[in-house]
Amino acid sequence: MNLFEMQMKLDDIRSDLGGLQCVRHLLDITANSEDTLSYRQLAGLIGTFIASLDLHIEEIQTLVNNGR
Numbered sequence: 001m002n003l004f005e006m007q008m009k010l011d012d013i014r015s016d017l018g019g020l021q022c023v024r025h026l027l028d029i030t031a032n033s034e035d036t037l038s039y040r041q042l043a044g045l046i047g048t049f050i051a052s053l054d055l056h057i058e059e060i061q062t063l064v065n066n067g068r
Helices: 003-030 039-066
Strands: none
Touching: 003 039
């Protein structure tokens, strides 16, 4: 298992989690204003991050399996 590749994938996951945190903050901000996200916009944002995190998990699983 290449530890550098593993670290890069973990950094990608942290980045995506940071993006989800930004979405949460955006929702907090728009909850107190008339400018809100639609359900479709919110679903699209969350779906993008879920797909990305799922891909990163598969990549890490491949790295772990190759290291055995």
